Amino acid sequence: MRESEAKTMIVAMQDHATEENIQLVIERMVELGFNVHRTTGAVQTILAGVGTPDHFDVAEFKVLAGVHDAYRISSPYKLAGxxxxxxxxxxxxxxxxxxxxxxxxxxxxxxxxxxxxxxxxxxxxxxxxxxxxxxxxxxxxxxxxxxxxxxxxxxxxxxxxxxxxxxxxxxxxxxxxxxxxxxxxxxxxxxxxxxxxxxxxxxxxxxxxxxxxxxxxxxxxxxxxxxxxxxxxxxxxxxxxxxxxxxxxxxxxxxxxxxxxxxxxxxxxxxxxxxxxxxxxxxxxxxxxxxxxxxxxxxxxxxxxxxxxxxxxxxxxxxxxxxxxxxxxxxxxxxxxxxxxxxxxxx
Amino acid sequence: MRESEAKTMIVAMQDHATEENIQLVIERMVELGFNVHRTTGAVQTILAGVGTPDHFDVAEFKVLAGVHDAYRISSPYKLAGxxxxxxxxxxxxxxxxxxxxxxxxxxxxxxxxxxxxxxxxxxxxxxxxxxxxxxxxxxxxxxxxxxxxxxxxxxxxxxxxxxxxxxxxxxxxxxxxxxxxxxxxxxxxxxxxxxxxxxxxxxxxxxxxxxxxxxxxxxxxxxxxxxxxxxxxxxxxxxxxxxxxxxxxxxxxxxxxxxxxxxxxxxxxxxxxxxxxxxxxxxxxxxxxxxxxxxxxxxxxxxxxxxxxxxxxxxxxxxxxxxxxxxxxxxxxxxxxxxxxxxxxxx
Amino acid sequence: MRESEAKTMIVAMQDHATEENIQLVIERMVELGFNVHRTTGAVQTILAGVGTPDHFDVAEFKVLAGVHDAYRISSPYKLAGxxxxxxxxxxxxxxxxxxxxxxxxxxxxxxxxxxxxxxxxxxxxxxxxxxxxxxxxxxxxxxxxxxxxxxxxxxxxxxxxxxxxxxxxxxxxxxxxxxxxxxxxxxxxxxxxxxxxxxxxxxxxxxxxxxxxxxxxxxxxxxxxxxxxxxxxxxxxxxxxxxxxxxxxxxxxxxxxxxxxxxxxxxxxxxxxxxxxxxxxxxxxxxxxxxxxxxxxxxxxxxxxxxxxxxxxxxxxxxxxxxxxxxxxxxxxxxxxxxxxxxxxxx
Amino acid sequence: MRESEAKTMIVAMQDHATEENIQLVIERMVELGFNVHRTTGAVQTILAGVGTPDHFDVAEFKVLAGVHDAYRISSPYKLAGxxxxxxxxxxxxxxxxxxxxxxxxxxxxxxxxxxxxxxxxxxxxxxxxxxxxxxxxxxxxxxxxxxxxxxxxxxxxxxxxxxxxxxxxxxxxxxxxxxxxxxxxxxxxxxxxxxxxxxxxxxxxxxxxxxxxxxxxxxxxxxxxxxxxxxxxxxxxxxxxxxxxxxxxxxxxxxxxxxxxxxxxxxxxxxxxxxxxxxxxxxxxxxxxxxxxxxxxxxxxxxxxxxxxxxxxxxxxxxxxxxxxxxxxxxxxxxxxxxxxxxxxxx
Incomplete structure (x- = not known):
């Protein structure tokens, strides 16, 4: 069941979020157990986290400084899927x-x-x-x-x-x-x-x-x-x-x-x-x-x-x-x- | 279509509402065109209005002094019924x-x-x-x-x-x-x-x-x-x-x-x-x-x-x-x- | 607390409900412990029940033959009021x-x-x-x-x-x-x-x-x-x-x-x-x-x-x-x- | 106002979506005017689209074959923001x-x-x-x-x-x-x-x-x-x-x-x-x-x-x-x- 434990989260930063804000978000994602893939656009940066964290709450990321929105990609349930x-x-x-x-x-x-x-x-x-x-x-x-x-x-x-x-x-x-x-x-x-x-x-x-x-x-x-x-x-x-x-x-x-x-x-x-x-x-x-x-x-x-x-x-x-x-x-x-x-x- | 214009409303007074309150409600019902039938209980009075008022709003009765609640009985639509x-x-x-x-x-x-x-x-x-x-x-x-x-x-x-x-x-x-x-x-x-x-x-x-x-x-x-x-x-x-x-x-x-x-x-x-x-x-x-x-x-x-x-x-x-x-x-x-x-x- | 146990229910019959329908509703109300007050209009009959039934469910009355609608008047709670x-x-x-x-x-x-x-x-x-x-x-x-x-x-x-x-x-x-x-x-x-x-x-x-x-x-x-x-x-x-x-x-x-x-x-x-x-x-x-x-x-x-x-x-x-x-x-x-x-x- | 017209969309593919499915999604994104950034994970692929399409509907992407979910990142309004x-x-x-x-x-x-x-x-x-x-x-x-x-x-x-x-x-x-x-x-x-x-x-x-x-x-x-x-x-x-x-x-x-x-x-x-x-x-x-x-x-x-x-x-x-x-x-x-x-x- 290893695979079903892989989880993905997307964090979309605000337009022109500061590099400091971005680094703090990445740090927190890594701390939870995510590998982070970064897409840096002209105005907006997108962070995709993939990994096997024990548990995480997208709401927490939504309120971090410089964050536009955060999305849980993988289903939060495993055995019922x-x-x-x-x-x-x-x-x-x-x-x-x-x-x-x-x-x-x-x-x-x-x-x-x-x-x-x-x-x-x-x-x-x-x-x-x-x-x-x-x-x-x-x-x-x-x-x-x-x-x-x-x-x-x-x-x-x-x-x-x-x-x-x-x-x-x-x-x-x-x-x-x-x-x-x-x-x-x-x-x-x-x-x-x-x-x-x-x-x-x-x-x-x-x-x-x-x-x-x-x-x-x-x-x-x-x-x-x-x-x-x-x-x-x-x-x-x-x-x-x-x-x-x-x-x-x-x-x-x-x-x-x-x-x-x-x-x-x-x-x-x-x-x-x-x-x-x-x-x-x-x-x-x-x-x-x-x-x-x-x-x-x-x-x-x-x-x-x-x-x-x-x-x-x-x-x-x-x-x-x-x-x-x-x-x-x-x-x-x-x-x-x-x-x-x-x-x-x-x- | 005379019958479908007959409308009925019930006003339930609060327990022990005063006679003054009751009379004011009756007066307002009559003013709108209702005939009022009164049921006086030991603790609560119920007023049933039957008539052909042009329009009326039960919400208005719900906030009158001494009123517990008011109910529109007849449908507010006629031709669609x-x-x-x-x-x-x-x-x-x-x-x-x-x-x-x-x-x-x-x-x-x-x-x-x-x-x-x-x-x-x-x-x-x-x-x-x-x-x-x-x-x-x-x-x-x-x-x-x-x-x-x-x-x-x-x-x-x-x-x-x-x-x-x-x-x-x-x-x-x-x-x-x-x-x-x-x-x-x-x-x-x-x-x-x-x-x-x-x-x-x-x-x-x-x-x-x-x-x-x-x-x-x-x-x-x-x-x-x-x-x-x-x-x-x-x-x-x-x-x-x-x-x-x-x-x-x-x-x-x-x-x-x-x-x-x-x-x-x-x-x-x-x-x-x-x-x-x-x-x-x-x-x-x-x-x-x-x-x-x-x-x-x-x-x-x-x-x-x-x-x-x-x-x-x-x-x-x-x-x-x-x-x-x-x-x-x-x-x-x-x-x-x-x-x-x-x-x-x-x- | 006798008074707070007094309960009131209104049953509004359909226009031209049959006398048989009306009698069956009255019977059921009496069976539950209500005293019934009847208002007979030209087209519609209203029944007001007052009494101290142990429990009753207005939904039950809503589906009886000939009933237009039924309303619970008194609060279903006592001590919280x-x-x-x-x-x-x-x-x-x-x-x-x-x-x-x-x-x-x-x-x-x-x-x-x-x-x-x-x-x-x-x-x-x-x-x-x-x-x-x-x-x-x-x-x-x-x-x-x-x-x-x-x-x-x-x-x-x-x-x-x-x-x-x-x-x-x-x-x-x-x-x-x-x-x-x-x-x-x-x-x-x-x-x-x-x-x-x-x-x-x-x-x-x-x-x-x-x-x-x-x-x-x-x-x-x-x-x-x-x-x-x-x-x-x-x-x-x-x-x-x-x-x-x-x-x-x-x-x-x-x-x-x-x-x-x-x-x-x-x-x-x-x-x-x-x-x-x-x-x-x-x-x-x-x-x-x-x-x-x-x-x-x-x-x-x-x-x-x-x-x-x-x-x-x-x-x-x-x-x-x-x-x-x-x-x-x-x-x-x-x-x-x-x-x-x-x-x-x-x- | 050029910047506020930049739009971002994320498409998360299903675990093990086929390469064919992924290519069809990318093609459709490009057709609408997005530049697509791809993150390929061991089990899941994430596509981030950034660009200035005239209009697009994430619902359309949600039902494409092999897609797990799609998210609009940027606000759909501009002048009100x-x-x-x-x-x-x-x-x-x-x-x-x-x-x-x-x-x-x-x-x-x-x-x-x-x-x-x-x-x-x-x-x-x-x-x-x-x-x-x-x-x-x-x-x-x-x-x-x-x-x-x-x-x-x-x-x-x-x-x-x-x-x-x-x-x-x-x-x-x-x-x-x-x-x-x-x-x-x-x-x-x-x-x-x-x-x-x-x-x-x-x-x-x-x-x-x-x-x-x-x-x-x-x-x-x-x-x-x-x-x-x-x-x-x-x-x-x-x-x-x-x-x-x-x-x-x-x-x-x-x-x-x-x-x-x-x-x-x-x-x-x-x-x-x-x-x-x-x-x-x-x-x-x-x-x-x-x-x-x-x-x-x-x-x-x-x-x-x-x-x-x-x-x-x-x-x-x-x-x-x-x-x-x-x-x-x-x-x-x-x-x-x-x-x-x-x-x-x-x-």
Missing amino acids: RSFRPEGTKIKFPNGVVVGGEEVVVMAGPCSVESHEQILLSAKQVAAAGGKFLRGGAYKPRSSPYSFQGMGLEGLKLLRDVSNETGLLVITEVMEISQIEVMLPYIDCFQVGARNMQNFNLLRELGHVRKPVLLKRGIAATIEEVLLSAEYILSGGNYDLMLCERGIRTYETYTRNTMDISAIPVLKKLTHLPVMGDPSHGVGIRDLVPPMALASVAAGADGLLMEMHPNPDKAMSDGAQSMYPEQLEKLVAQLRLIAPIVGRKMA | RSFRPEGTKIKFPNGVVVGGEEVVVMAGPCSVESHEQILLSAKQVAAAGGKFLRGGAYKPRSSPYSFQGMGLEGLKLLRDVSNETGLLVITEVMEISQIEVMLPYIDCFQVGARNMQNFNLLRELGHVRKPVLLKRGIAATIEEVLLSAEYILSGGNYDLMLCERGIRTYETYTRNTMDISAIPVLKKLTHLPVMGDPSHGVGIRDLVPPMALASVAAGADGLLMEMHPNPDKAMSDGAQSMYPEQLEKLVAQLRLIAPIVGRKMA | RSFRPEGTKIKFPNGVVVGGEEVVVMAGPCSVESHEQILLSAKQVAAAGGKFLRGGAYKPRSSPYSFQGMGLEGLKLLRDVSNETGLLVITEVMEISQIEVMLPYIDCFQVGARNMQNFNLLRELGHVRKPVLLKRGIAATIEEVLLSAEYILSGGNYDLMLCERGIRTYETYTRNTMDISAIPVLKKLTHLPVMGDPSHGVGIRDLVPPMALASVAAGADGLLMEMHPNPDKAMSDGAQSMYPEQLEKLVAQLRLIAPIVGRKMA | RSFRPEGTKIKFPNGVVVGGEEVVVMAGPCSVESHEQILLSAKQVAAAGGKFLRGGAYKPRSSPYSFQGMGLEGLKLLRDVSNETGLLVITEVMEISQIEVMLPYIDCFQVGARNMQNFNLLRELGHVRKPVLLKRGIAATIEEVLLSAEYILSGGNYDLMLCERGIRTYETYTRNTMDISAIPVLKKLTHLPVMGDPSHGVGIRDLVPPMALASVAAGADGLLMEMHPNPDKAMSDGAQSMYPEQLEKLVAQLRLIAPIVGRKMA
Whole structure:
């Protein structure tokens, strides 16, 4: 991996920067471990640094005297980059389901586990529609301390039970390091929510686990930041990682978030990791979920994570964005037709 | 249209607002033309105003003494609302092409008209791929005064000539009132660019024209603001209007803009006007245009406006986001398969 | 506190919604614990719900059949609201410093604790300039796993030692529940970083601690969300809480973040909690820190949290936004003159 | 000005890009007029182009085969840059008032001219408080076609009359090219609103006028785009130009816009043009205007543009953000004390 550690930075000096300024910048670059190539123009000098410094911050160079601007050329991530594994990552699950291969995978279920009856019915409906994973929150991150906070361990047990019964895999959110051990016996995939995308201690711990992880994009995270957070998990040795676009915060208030569909093909290009779409959080309005799910797969998503509830009008959380079971069924039928047009098929 | 003029506003008073404060708010509401319905709770009073005031501003009520918050209930637009024409608007063009009906329409061509040779070749390639409109700028809005500003009248003539030759319709951007008259003989559809979405004088003039208009969403415009701008054109009597999502500005810098695919189904719900997608400006990177075009149609777009150039690497503007002719051809072939899955077909 | 639990919601039905639709909405409101007041207009019906439901989600009502829109009237937070403690919260520290009173307090120091020499020199410079708190990270949240991650416990000890020596108080960031116990003996104030503003488990634990907490606004957090996060800490019984504006993410890339100065007077109006400004993270460029610090105090801030490093060009993190010691000194001198103009004085 | 036309671009090739790819990039750079300096590393090649091309688009290079990324080094604007006139631009008005010098100038008045009585009273109150310009809209850009659109020519005459009477200068908004001639006899300064910041035809015309112009930042405009728009006016020969920060659109909805106070010191660094602040539009809430006005001047603004109305509760537009006369008076008194602390004084 020696090569991927080579880093390049460009420092463009101001027109007529003094030689003293230029020398101070070169000195600092060399100190960090760069070899410096200098292009001296009639009015402007450009310094290109190439080397293997441990870490460096372009912002630091931008404020040095005489500097016009500074640019990091090489990617700040290594293991997440497409070139690390050009053929793409395939995550294999116990029952033979593969995420990241030819097949597009549907993960669905209610926002929260509420009762045995509710989650069993959900599981049956997801399985009947063609879903492969049951989603459902046992631990719920809620903006208000006065909202329903989830069933905890009891919820995990229910998820495992009904999934065994229906042949589904279990994906559910982990919010905190201490929950990892508790969850391991019950789940097939950890989900890291948008609010924890930069909870680096949690990410580091998930790097040491040997269970797949789905990492959601933070509500204001750039694509580069998603890949840097992925790097935390990968650098711990856990390569069974998938990413998930779930909407970003913009000025538009009609939808809960603005789902950045273009992030799907962009991520597919930049990284070897599978990329999912979550239209439920992406838009937050039930009737917009099917069109956005179709759009996600048309744009190249490896799968979908969606909320469906047997009775969304009575859901204890996120009812407004949960599909009716019949909506999910109709949607998956449409997805079966769209997938082949973009060279895929439904799992 | 009497009913659509009925307006409703809610004013929620602060807990324990004084009776004097409440009376002053009621007085101001009545003055504007509202009938006021009062709900007096143990701690909080709610005032609902219903009536037909000429205009009012909720912000004004939010800052009155004793007011907790104020809400406009009814839509601020009338003619653009879906209920004004529930069956949807169909725009019929001379050669029989209809926008807003069952068929999905492709409009394509280079960013700018550069020469007879370039635009003729473009037209042939667009027609061959299955496009129905030739796009191409004669007047170019450029961020820098030092960039190429378009061929003007000469460009309009070229557009008309090659379109006649290839059986295409012409759509091109109008930037200013004085250009309207100049353009009329040469074009089939006016395009209002994102930067002019709130150039109200221009919109008002276009309301008096009897040629179809495509109105692009501004780079920071809310969906409601798009509909209010549409209202300027509709209220002048020009009902041949279509809207176009072309990306909004967010914090993400990897793409030129963030294309808000969800705006397509949202607009289809809120208004009777046809809704187009412009993935070229939406993302600004050639290879992302096809996936975003597929996503737009999967999400319900009535058509696509896209940049294609016979030789994008030599384009005088926007080369980076212009498709190669063969990309357009392949894309339309895929669109032909996707359209029926969402109940449409390609024009 | 009975009154602050009274909640109000407005549901505006669509024009000509059916009586059946209206009855279903009323039923659901009653089920949740609302008393419903109905205003029946010629075309539109408005339902005002008043009551003490445990929790409810307006989004759920927005998607019910026949509903035009739904509005939450009462604030979703209770303990953080200005009306809970109209006179404002004053946080008293061991050495007599008070945050939230008449005095404006300066907290300054390097981004990271790097060595005994560096942090001792920093402390002396902060004290000499008139600062009352020494800031410095022992645990560092870094976007990249390859960046310097802080000195940990060793850093905490150094902070305590040099603060004792210079008469300063210690404020430093807590990133994770397990660090709370470790930090308690060494610090005077916990700092919750922007990335952890919605790490609800961490917030809940900090509610059970008896040490002051400074809670930073998340990079994409609304003002309401800041107050809901504050509620997590307050509802655990820890009232020694201050908030901090530190820049939000927008489309503008010249500055690291866009510092929302207006959030300072807005928060002062909405909550009784002290409000700090962090211009270092707010803009991320050294020379912009002094003007933004002056602006913060002119706009009503109760204090400032800023980065200063004895030798910012050699800092191990955030050097570009760290002031030189002489900049801090000059700034505090200016603050001494500005504070009285807005009715304050420097601590 | 030969030097300022020298432009620099960096193209960083992908690791192991082929020699063929590299040669094609070099060829294209040379074709545009660049001299190319090549740095060949073990894994990566960097190309620095220096020259005087007429125009070029880095986006075009970003999508060429084998290219990792491309960067424009030199500023895309010339005349607006600080280095063009390092001492700063001072705009001199007929009555001796200077904008851009040592003095901080207050411009105030109602959103719209409504009547002789209203505007005369406004002028007297502005003059009494210490303002130097009377602002007031004769032509109003309104989001809705159903809102009050201004008094037009009649409004211009009233502005002139009452200003003559009170010794104030007149600043008012121009929305369209045809209004320029109409306005010239009545006004002292053209104001270009945020919605017209990229109405390039209007800007070009204002470049040919010999009257000062105040150009507002667009609601989603980057700082670089503001300077490019300024370039349109400057390149026409009109150097009496000032810029104005008036709030940008973000996800925060509590305030009407998010006023980017940091844009003031950033612009002061990048350009020689005077920089104003408009806290009325910046936040949109009356009681927040004074703290944001103080913050603007503390951060280095050359002046303020603010809404004040003799009776804001009855204003025909923007009443919610218009100050009461006594608020303006108190504010200017505070400004008199703050200005000297940042090396200025009030005009």
